[in-house]
Amino acid sequence: MRKPDVQNIINKLNEMGAKKILLQLPDGLKPQAYDLFNALSRQFSVVISSGGFYGACDVGTYEMYSDVDCIVQLGHSIMPNVRYPKPIIFEEFFFENDLDLERISLDILSGYHNIGLLFSIQYMHLAAKVGDFLTGKGFHPIIGKQDERMAYPGQVIGCNFSSAHSISGEVDCYLVVSTGKFHAIGVQLSADKETFILDVNEMRIVSMKDETDRFLRKRYAKISRAVDAKNICVVADTKIGQYRIKLAELLMKQATSLGLNPILLKADDVKPSDYENLRCDAVVFTGCPRVSIDDEDKFSMPILTPPEFQSLFKIKSPGRYVMDEITAVDNMP
Numbered sequence: 188m189r190k191p192d193v194q195n196i197i198n199k200l201n202e203m204g205a206k207k208i209l210l211q212l213p214d215g216l217k218p219q220a221y222d223l224f225n226a227l228s229r230q231f232s233v234v235i236s237s238g239g240f241y242g243a244c245d246v247g248t249y250e251m252y253s254d255v256d257c258i259v260q261l262g263h264s265i266m267p268n269v270r271y272p273k274p275i276i277f278e279e280f281f282f283e284n285d286l287d288l289e290r291i292s293l294d295i296l297s298g299y300h301n302i303g304l305l306f307s308i309q310y311m312h313l314a315a316k317v318g319d320f321l322t323g324k325g326f327h328p329i330i331g332k333q334d335e336r337m338a339y340p341g342q343v344i345g346c347n348f349s350s351a352h353s354i355s356g357e358v359d360c361y362l363v364v365s366t367g368k369f370h371a372i373g374v375q376l377s378a379d380k381e382t383f384i385l386d387v388n389e390m391r392i393v394s395m396k397d398e399t400d401r402f403l404r405k406r407y408a409k410i411s412r413a414v415d416a417k418n419i420c421v422v423a424d425t426k427i428g429q430y431r432i433k434l435a436e437l438l439m440k441q442a443t444s445l446g447l448n449p450i451l452l453k454a455d456d457v458k459p460s461d462y463e464n465l466r467c468d469a470v471v472f473t474g475c476p477r478v479s480i481d482d483e484d485k486f487s488m489p490i491l492t493p494p495e496f497q498s499l500f501k502i503k504s505p506g507r508y509v510m511d512e513i514t515a516v517d518n519m520p
């Protein structure tokens with residue numbers, strides 16, 4: 188990963204006349220915190236958020252940003268349909284290594300022609316190169332249009348696969364340029380179509396089918412534990428790009444009409460002990476979909492996404508697993 192372009196950040200801050208800034212770093216960039224702080228402090232009053240920021244959906248709480256002119260968040264791209272509370276600079280940075288694509292075997296893609304090309308933001312600059320490579324080998328790569336939550340065509344994040352949906356009728360399979368498997372599993376499940384990952388660390392293309400089957404087995408085992416739940420916590424996360432209070436209220440109504448005993452909660456920090464103290468049987472979480480999935484083992488009770496809850500209690504019966512996706516959020520009060 189290359190270093191953030193500090194001069195570019197300084198130029199943008201000067202253009203907006205900022206004096207006091209809040210700097211937000213993903214955990215992978217925290218080791219550079221001293222260098223960044225010192226470089227920016229020559230011109231600006233800087234404070235760094237110590238917490239983790241996993242996406243542009245999270246710019247911290249009012250207490251953190253109330254007395255700054257600008258937030259600088261590194262590593263993520265803007266969510267165009269989120270109403271941020273302060274001017275924000277999203278400084279993206281990209282995977283640095285050049286790819287020797289000729290090393291990659293394409294045998295696994297034989298039988299496919301139209302390939303939906305997707306990427307996570309760190310690999311966006313490689314999309315054209317991968318597309319040219321595929322074209323040169325006789326494939327037809329297609330990059331899908333994103334919805335208003337996403338900044339770039341072809342981009343996927345853990346809660347939004349709109350770039351895949353927009354071309355689902357045109358492609359035979361998807362190829363996700365990434366390293367982590369979650370995005371590719373998400374594409375396979377949400378688009379219900381064969382998906383491969385071009386793993387840029389391992390320089391190989393791998394089918395997501397076995398991973399997706401494993402994911403589903405584990406997930407269904409977890410979800411089924413909630414079938415006898417009575418006391419439910421329905422949680423709205425107050426992070427600005429995760430705030431779905433209307434969905435939480437709808438889930439409250441649905442749970443009540445089923446004869447369950449739901450309570451509505453707001454939270455910024457999702458701690459398993461909070462729900463243990465509440466003695467709830469299951470949590471339905473409307474914030475980041477990855478919390479229910481990545482952190483499931485931290486919770487002693489099942490923690491479900493909204494579609495999982497609606498499917499388990501037969502409010503909706505889509506006949507297959509539905510990924511929770513965020514397309515838009517509610518405005519914060």
Ligand code: SF4
Nearest residue numbers: 241242244345346475
């Ligand atoms: S809601 Fe979750 S998956 Fe979506 S951008 Fe935020 S951290 Fe990533």
